[in-house]
Amino acid sequence: MTVSPRTSKGQYLHGPQQLRLEERPMPSIGPSDVRIRVRSTTLCGSDMHYFKFGRNGSIEVKEPLCGGHEAAGEVVEVGATALETGKFKVGDSVAIESGVACLECDRCKAGRYNICAQMRFRSSGASFPHFQGTLQEFVDHPAEWCHKLSRTLSFDDGALLEPLSVCVHSVNRAGMKQGARCLVLGAGAVGLLCAAVAKIEHRSPVVIADVDKGRVAFALEHGFADVGFVVDPKKGDTVESRLSVAKDLALQIGNQKWPGGEEVRQVDHVFECTGVESCVQTSIYATTNGGNVVLVGMGTAIQTWPIAELTGREINVVSVWRYVNCYPRAIEIMEGVRANSLKPDVTKLITHQFVGLDSIPSAYDTAGKTRDGESKLVIKTVVNF
Ligand SMILES: [Zn+2]
Ligand SMILES: [Zn+2]
Structure with missing residues (x-):
């Protein structure tokens, strides 16, 4: 049986290019959440902006920020009401849809939750307190905003679903x-x-x-x-x-x-x-x-x-602002690619892989370049735990 973690270690940005490994306590799981062991995060342009400048355009970081929002992982605990829906169980692979909208405002009700004014998005400095990103061991995420991955898809495929959804x-x-x-x-x-x-x-x-x-x-x-x-x-x-x-x-x-x-x-x-x-x-x-x-x-x-x-x-x-109800189609596309029935092979985008929390500074460093130290092309950098 899996023992639910009490803490989560992650890399937090304390200023431009100042990463610190921190261990933060995890409160007990919310009823509608699932607790996810993050297994894969691909780095994105917005992560790079926060890393390099401590801001992304006009959005400034107001407290230490954990990056990463293109992510997938493994369910380690399911909250009480989430459990009743039967949607997830411990051991499931899930992709994390990092933007959590209110689902009650007129935009959400009109089916355009991506432009919900109450949107909280992981690794973004837009809402405060910041909704922390996935460059950490565990996150609690509303079950409603998780997407189950079949065994044909890897955690890296699950992370790529985010830019694919865009x-x-x-x-x-x-x-x-x-x-x-x-x-x-x-x-x-x-x-x-x-x-x-x-x-x-x-x-x-x-x-x-x-x-x-x-x-x-x-x-x-x-x-x-x-x-x-x-x-x-x-x-x-x-x-x-x-x-x-x-x-x-x-x-x-x-x-x-x-x-x-x-x-x-x-x-x-x-x-x-x-x-x-x-x-x-x-x-x-x-x-x-x-x-x-x-x-x-x-x-x-x-x-x-x-x-x-x-x-x-x-x-x-x-x-275009992010995506709305696009994960299901992105999953179908990814499955088609894995089954060789759809082309091009979007999984080729991951050119660089890093493993472990300690590798995150190097991952950022590589993701910020178009060529690595051996002049190999950099497209997408992934961090695996
Ligand atoms: Zn992104
Ligand atoms: Zn809303």
Whole structure:
């Protein structure tokens, strides 16, 4: 029989790049919670922002913060009311949906819990006291926000469901038709997963662009995209020159050829996964009349856009905030990938693995780079316990 833990050790951020291993007491389990031994956490861009700067955009850390929200683990205890539902038992593998919404406000009731104003999200500094992340041994999480994993999925697969859900939501928000042509800007984990989901859900031809040629090569080699484009970063010094650089980049991408020989031209949907102003501008120029730009990447808060390009060509800008009811579909996709019936293989994204609480500082260090010490490409870093 498993003895329920009384404490949980984790790595807490006490300031930019100041991690401390702490052991914190665990209160007795809440009735609707499950206690989870965290087994796998993949690191995300927001974790890196908190680690490097002690903040993520405008969100500041107000007390020591444990990172990690892309996670899966093993159930070690089930609260009394959670037990009655029969949904989970000790020993089950679960993916943790890290955002816990109120489920009572009008947004939640309208089925859009991702934009609930009362949202508490693990490893985010937005709510206070902070909802601590999963870079620790144990967490108590509402059973309602846990997803059971079949034995065909690993804990790492379970952790990847989180960024995969972001991309399932992004593709849902794009309102795509079968075969719609897509451009993805940014070939990091989220860009690659958007490309993968567009292919899996809508058989889309995909062009992917990034400043890093290794990432573009990775996308092509593993079937995430049909066409790759390595961006030569240029900067203008006035608004006009910056816009003309963006327009020129969109043209260059449009001049590429699909494998069938046809020119790419402007596409139906652009998934902007960098958040960089020049890339958002490029997205607008690269979209066909009546198409849409999906803003997936979080980046520069205030930007200049060529609005006349949007209004004159009825281009919609679609925003994306995390995900809503996307875990079940993400699980199906992951199972399809594991059964070899769906491609591309999204599990290839995990390029670096670290084991144990003591390895977390090195994991952060690696996740912050595009190449490791041996110049191997870094896409996703996972921490296993
Ligand atoms: Zn994330
Ligand atoms: Zn709500």
